[in-house]
Amino acid sequence: MRWDRKDLISIDQLDKEDIDHILRCAEILEPYSGRANKLLLCKGEILYCVFLEPSTRTQGSFVTAMLTLGGDVQIFNPEASSLKKSESRSDTLRTLEQFCDIVVIRDPQSGSVAQYADALDIPVINAGDGAGEHPTQALLDCFTIKRECGRLSNLNVVFMGDLKYGRTVHSLIRALRNYHGNKFYGYSPAGLEMPKELHGSDFMRIENMHDVFDLNPDVIYATRIQKERMLPEERDRFSYRIDNNFIQKLPKHARIMHPFPRVDELDTEIDNDPRVIPFKQIRYGVQTRMALLALMLGHEEEVFSLAK
Ligand code: CP
Numbered sequence: 510m511r512w513d514r515k516d517l518i519s520i521d522q523l524d525k526e527d528i529d530h531i532l533r534c535a536e537i538l539e540p541y542s543g544r545a546n547k548l549l550l551c552k553g554e555i556l557y558c559v560f561l562e563p564s565t566r567t568q569g570s571f572v573t574a575m576l577t578l579g580g581d582v583q584i585f586n587p588e589a590s591s592l593k594k595s596e597s598r599s600d601t602l603r604t605l606e607q608f609c610d611i612v613v614i615r616d617p618q619s620g621s622v623a624q625y626a627d628a629l630d631i632p633v634i635n636a637g638d639g640a641g642e643h644p645t646q647a648l649l650d651c652f653t654i655k656r657e658c659g660r661l662s663n664l665n666v667v668f669m670g671d672l673k674y675g676r677t678v679h680s681l682i683r684a685l686r687n688y689h690g691n692k693f694y695g696y697s698p699a700g701l702e703m704p705k706e707l708h709g710s711d712f713m714r715i716e717n718m719h720d721v722f723d724l725n726p727d728v729i730y731a732t733r734i735q736k737e738r739m740l741p742e743e744r745d746r747f748s749y750r751i752d753n754n755f756i757q758k759l760p761k762h763a764r765i766m767h768p769f770p771r772v773d774e775l776d777t778e779i780d781n782d783p784r785v786i787p788f789k790q791i792r793y794g795v796q797t798r799m800a801l802l803a804l805m806l807g808h809e810e811e812v813f814s815l816a817k
Contacts, residue, residue: 512804516626516633520644520680525687528661532652534800534809535793537816542577542796548815550808551580557609559585559602560636561616566769566791567636567645571613574798578808583609599628606631611806632805640674640738646768647680649797650730653790654685657764658727663690665724667715670696670732670749670774672703674739677768678732682707694724698747701734718749722758729759731767731775752776756784766790 514522523531541548556575558568572582585605587593592601598616605612606629613634614622619641626633637643655661666685668678672695685691686709693712695703702714715721721729731751736744751765756779759765767775767787779785803812 512807512809516623516635517644517801517805518623518626518633518635519642520647520683523644523684523687528648528651528684528687531648531797531800531804532655534804534812535648535652535796537812538799538803539796541815542574542799544573544577547577547579549579550803550811551575551578551806554580554611554806555583555609556580556802557583557585557605557612558636559605559612559614561587561598561614562637564615564636566794567615567643568613570791570794570798571634571636571802573795574802577795578799578802580610580802580806599625602629611802634801634805637676639676640679640735641676642680642683643676643768644680644684645794645798645801646677647684648801649790649794650677650681650766650768651684652793652797653766653786654728654764656793657786657789658762660688661685661691662688664688664727665692665694666728666730667694667696667721667724667726668703668730668732669718669751671701671734671747672697672732673701674735675732678730679704679707681730682712686711694721694726696721696749698734698749700743701747718755719758725760726763729763729765731765731771733767733770733772733774749774750776751779753779756782759784 560568575582602625611632613636615636616622617639619639622635622638672678694715696715696718734747765785769787
């Protein structure tokens with residue numbers, strides 16, 4: 510496969526072959542994803558990070574990925590920009606594209622990154638658009654599941670938490686539907702259920718957190734309750750917690766994933782259990798985003814030549 514599209518906005522732009530290909534590139538780049546072993550694939554190219562919502566992992570791993578590929582990075586600071594003088598986001602982005610080769614955008618509004626991408630000539634990566642999608646998180650989650658479970662098919666995957674506003678869930682279920690035999694379960698507080706358009710014959714809602722034990726889960730994908738996207742009167746209505754008592758009853762092969770940030774839904778007392786793997790997800794995010802940047806900037810052949 511040759512990367513033949515300008516942007517990555519939705520995981521629906523990728524089929525199984527595309528995802529397998531990106532994960533293969535990430536595997537090839539893994540030995541180079543440490544800070545001591547930098548590449549020069551993207552030397553002379555500039556990534557602009559435009560995060561109009563807070564981020565620790567996505568922005569940090571894109572920066573690390575680009576620097577590790579030998580490229581340069583600029584980080585947009587909305588608070589010190591002309592957005593404060595009422596400049597439009599569209600004009601801001603059309604300005605920034607004069608300064609870089611590729612841009613990663615996070616925006617609070619679902620669907621907004623697709624609109625920005627239409628107005629720009631350079632490649633755009635969606636780093637999260639409100640409650641919409643987070644396609645690069647889905648790719649690193651797929652990398653993690655493949656590495657930890659040995660496959661991306663025939664999995665029992667339980668999504669927990671805020672399935673209404675959790676964009677990582679929306680992208681991951683779409684990604685995993687490319688692989689056969691997967692079954693999906695949703696446990697969420699009432700009012701935060703998976704959007705109807707993501708239901709299907711492979712999806713079942715579970716009413717009780719403890720129903721998970723009867724499902725022989727391979728992956729439990731926990732998410733934070735996204736209080737910032739709720740009305741003030743809704744914010745204290747929802748909570749759940751994965752703790753030592755809960756994971757004692759899970760099979761040895763089960764893996765607990767979380768895109769982070771966590772608040773109090775994943776107890777820190779279980780961090781050392783080998784089944785609890787959010788920090789591995791974060792680590793795998795570097796090589797997955799290296800793969801994506803290299804492909805989108807036209808360095809596919811150079812990546813594969815590293816495998817020879
Ligand atoms: N997983 C994720 O999107 O984390 P950040 O919000 O810190 O980027």
